[in-house]
Amino acid sequence: MGAPKLWRGRTLDDRSAERREQLVDVGVDLLGSGGSAAVTMRAVTRLANLSPRYFYENFDDRRALVIAVYDRLETELRTRLSAVAPDTDPQGTVRSALEICATYFEEDPRRARVLLREPLTDDTLREHSAGRLPLFLRTVVPALGDDMDALLPNSEEALVISATALSGALVALYVDWIDGRLPVPRDRLVDAATEIVLSLARTGTQPRPGDPESDIVEP
Template sequence: MDERTALVTRRGETYGGRSREERASDRRERILDSALHLFGTRHYDDVTVAEVCAGAKVSKRYFYEHFADRADLVRALHRQQNKWLLTGVAAATPESPTSLDEMLQPAVRRLLDMLRANPERAKVIYINAPRMETRRRGVLREDAQFLAHLLRRVGTHPTNELRYERMLLALVAGLSEVIIDWLSQGMVEDPGPLADHLTDYCTAVLQQL
């Protein structure tokens, strides 16, 4: 539970058979669901707090109990959606791969399949939320750490930690740019060839580590 929601629920009042905590959590999820649809189908600057509240069927008062402003909402939404994406990718990755290709191919293919099947989520993760530069940088670092965790499955042990961290950061930044280009073109290209190209790119970089 986020800090704002926790603050709202501390009074412990029950209404209609549901605790304050349950009602607050439900409102927060409805706000995030509404935001996912709006920011996943429209430009960031075109979406207002009032529209998010209308879609969630909550008042602005309740919105500001959970989020400081629109940017705070998008940051929370992006964290939620990026976690969903990375969890799916991790699940598709073999626990004990024998090679980089065996690890990367299913991971990259799952990444693209999830994005193609969920265009609203894809737009939030790669198009709208990255407009906030600070959040974009933070996500790239989180994704680089996620990749480092996966690489431990193939026994990768860097001898130069700083070089290793920078190479992984450059790698995920490059992946993101190619994916953004694919999304911007409507994801019309079959993900198979793209997955192969991105796997080749990752392998070429990682073999230098």
């Protein structure tokens, strides 16, 4: 088999990959600035200065592009969180992870809209994340390492309840902060977010009345 054909030193696959990244770049700007309604094939190709042919070369429809934008930003955040080393104190581990989240959103508020706000209202992103743990648990929990079991609820039901409560609280906290409705320094925001995580985790691990553990009487 011969070598791949080159055009200005690049293969056809290279050029296709570059066009895809260019389209996703534009998608980040549109979705992060104007929401899902702003992401149309015409708007994307116009801003990318590409023909519709190249859009459909990479994406079946606008929904596929919206998902690609979300996945790119989530992967970026996960990569940053992978650098968090588990601390001997679980609170330190959680705080480090949540500070990374705050910094990531502060650097570019469009990221917060894509990862936090749009999944609440956009059917495509809601469906895309259905069946998975909410964003903050899917990012904070892996960062906990060996401390994870000590902080997570010990039943499936408690996990679902805590995950829903935790996600809602943290999304509201970070979105209000990014939008300027919560005018506090980043350190204060991270302290509050950390306390929310640890408080809900402690609540989830406590036995409820009627549970076998709650019937144990200490001597």
